[in-house]
Amino acid sequence: MDITKSNKLDFISEEIKRTRVKAALVNLYIGDALSMPVHWFYNPVDILKAFPPNGITKMQAAPQYHPSSIMNLHSTTSGGRKSKKNITEHEVVGDVILKGKSHLWGRANGHYHHGMQAGENTLNAWWAKWLMNSLSRNGNYNADNWLQEYVDLMTADVPSHPDTYAESCHRGFFANYLLGKKLKDCAAVTHDTASMGALVTVAPLALALLSSEPLAVVQKYCKDHVWLTHPDKDLMNVVDSYVVLIDTLLNRPVNDSVEEALEKAASVISGTKLDKLVNQQKGDSYVVGRLYSLACYISDSWPSVCYLASKYYENPKKALLTNTNLGGENAHRGSVLGTIVGLASSLFDKDLYESLAQHEELEIQINQFLDKFYPISKKL
Numbered sequence: 001m002d003i004t005k006s007n008k009l010d011f012i013s014e015e016i017k018r019t020r021v022k023a024a025l026v027n028l029y030i031g032d033a034l035s036m037p038v039h040w041f042y043n044p045v046d047i048l049k050a051f052p053p054n055g056i057t058k059m060q061a062a063p064q065y066h067p068s069s070i071m072n073l074h075s076t077t078s079g080g081r082k083s084k085k086n087i088t089e090h091e092v093v094g095d096v097i098l099k100g101k102s103h104l105w106g107r108a109n110g111h112y113h114h115g116m117q118a119g120e121n122t123l124n125a126w127w128a129k130w131l132m133n134s135l136s137r138n139g140n141y142n143a144d145n146w147l148q149e150y151v152d153l154m155t156a157d158v159p160s161h162p163d164t165y166a167e168s169c170h171r172g173f174f175a176n177y178l179l180g181k182k183l184k185d186c187a188a189v190t191h192d193t194a195s196m197g198a199l200v201t202v203a204p205l206a207l208a209l210l211s212s213e214p215l216a217v218v219q220k221y222c223k224d225h226v227w228l229t230h231p232d233k234d235l236m237n238v239v240d241s242y243v244v245l246i247d248t249l250l251n252r253p254v255n256d257s258v259e260e261a262l263e264k265a266a267s268v269i270s271g272t273k274l275d276k277l278v279n280q281q282k283g284d285s286y287v288v289g290r291l292y293s294l295a296c297y298i299s300d301s302w303p304s305v306c307y308l309a310s311k312y313y314e315n316p317k318k319a320l321l322t323n324t325n326l327g328g329e330n331a332h333r334g335s336v337l338g339t340i341v342g343l344a345s346s347l348f349d350k351d352l353y354e355s356l357a358q359h360e361e362l363e364i365q366i367n368q369f370l371d372k373f374y375p376i377s378k379k380l
Contacts, residue, residue, distance in 0.1 A: 016346070018374040020250055021207050023342035025132070025366050027316050028203055030352045031334025032125035033059060035324040036113050039122065039331040042068040042294055044285060047325055055325040059119040059355040066111040071165065076105055078175040078188065092174045093166065097154045101164045112165040119357040122331050123170070124200040126161040129365065132204035136368045141205060141221060147183040147228060167197050169229045187231045196301035196332040198230035199242055203339040204369070206246045211373040219243045238302050241268040242336070249343035258344045259310055266306035269299055277307045284308070284322055294328020301329055305337050313344040317352065 037060045038047045046067045047055045076093035094102025104114045113122055121129070130153055134146060153160040154170065172188025202222050209218040222243050223236045245265040249258065263274040277287050287307050292300040312319035319341045323334050342348060356362060 014374065014376050016254075017250060018370055018376060019346045020343045021374050022366060022370060023316070023346050023348045024203060024207065024246075024339045025342070025369070026348040026353050026362075027320065027338030027342035028128060028200075028335045029121055029125055029338070029356055029358075029362060030316075030348065031320045031323065031336075031338030032200075032331050033119050033121050033356055034320055034352070035330035035334045036116060036120065036122050037062045037118075038324060038327060039112055040068055040329065041066070041327040044289070044325060044327050047327055056321065059352065061118045062111045062113045062116045064111065066109050069109050069111065071104075071110050071112055072106050072108055074105065074168075075171060076102055078172055090178055092171050092178065096174050096178065097166055097170060098164065099155075099157060099159070104164050114164045116162055116164070117357060119355045119359075120162050121356070121358070123161055123163040123166055124197050124332055125335055126163070128201045128204055128335065129362070130160075131201050132208075132369050133365055135204060135208040136365070136372045139372060141209065141225070143184070143224065143228065146225075151177065151183065167195075168192050169195075169197065173229055184228065187227065187229050189231060192296055193230050194232040194235040194238075194298045195230070195296040196298060196305070196329050196336065197296060198226050198232075198235055198298070199239070200332055200335045202226065202239060202242055203246065203336075206243050207250070208369070208373050210247055210250060215244065215247050218247070235298055237268050238298050241265045241302075245340065246343065249340065258313055262306050262310045262313075262340075266303050266310075269303050272303045272306070274303075274306055274310055277303070278310050284311075285326060288323075288326045289328070294326065294330075296329040296332065301333055305333055305340065308333075308337055309340040309344065313341045316341040316345055316347050317349040320352075 034056060038050065038056060041047050050063050051060060076091050078092065090096065091102060093105060094100065104110055130149065131146065134149055135141060138145070154174065168190040169188070172190055173186045176186040176188055177183070205225055206218055206222050209221055219240050223239050226235065226239050242265065245261055248261045252261070266272045266274045280286065288294065288304040292304045308319055308323055312322060316338065320334055320338055323337050324330050353359060
């Protein structure tokens with residue numbers, strides 16, 4: 001065997017993986033920030049009205065008025081909607097997390113991400129960034145240590161993120177935390193536990209672990225991690241499928257089919273025929289909005305992500321802008337879609353990346369992650 005040639009092939013392989021991982025992480029944050037101003041706009045026409053004439057085409061700030069908002073119906077003491085029976089005497093929102101921001105929750109048509117500026121990320125993308133940085137610092141994942149970091153960051157007196165909204169999983173977790181439960185037992189079950197938001201932190205964990213661990217081990221770690229905040233058995237099947245997809249796209253030979261990998265991933269939701277969805281002639285809003293709900297529920301949002309990825313993976317910018325302007329749960333869909341199309345294409349849009357509010361800091365942090373888990377070996 002030609003040793004020189006072998007080393008060169010290994011070097012190229014490392015470089016390709018590193019490029020894929022960077023594109024996945026960059027697009028995770030782009031997909032979220034693009035959608036932030038129209039997150040949970042359930043009528044795409046409202047997006048065109050708010051951002052004429054073509055909807056979102058670049059990073060934008062959150063508008064004051066949100067036509068689809070039901071934020072005032074959401075509980076500030078636990079996960080889910082408001083109820084006459086509060087499980088804690090204390091306000092979770094305002095007192096424990098999102099300190100000083102509870103007054104923003106009672107207004108009709110109030111924006112979920114009130115006052116957030118163009119290019120800023122929502123809480124779940126920050127959650128992924130915290131985990132990414134934790135993995136870079138520690139070089140490994142420990143659930144107990146991660147949970148304590150999560151609690152410290154979420155309850156900080158000086159805000160660790162700019163968001164004004166926290167999903168059910170966060171509110172339910174901290175309601176149980178106030179009851180004195182152990183951190184590993186604080187996960188709450190609500191109507192939307194099996195949701196797209198659960199998958200946002202999977203990418204940094206899976207990508208870190210896949211650099212050294214076999215797939216089966218990584219799947220178990222990722223399911224255990226997601227269970228800490230989203231305990232749902234059906235959701236675990238999607239986590240499994242998502243991790244397999246990440247592994248396949250990360251390690252695939254250049255000529256292997258992306259479409260086949262996505263079709264297999266989508267099939268975890270019974271009845272999903274991805275090839276038929278991609279080949280239908282009624283448009284994206286027919287699939288994402290008619291056949292599948294725009295809401296967060298994983299039974300609809302996972303096929304939607306796989307559909308958009310299969311159709312647009314060669315053009316991440318188009319994939320993420322299309323997702324944004326379809327509306328609904330587009331921010332967390334955007335993070336997961338961004339991860340997938342980044343791995344599949346090795347591409348990201350430079351202008352959109354540099355438009356992220358935390359771009360310079362994020363560039364350093366992503367490179368730290370890459371240097372820890374996907375370093376390039378020095379040539380002999």
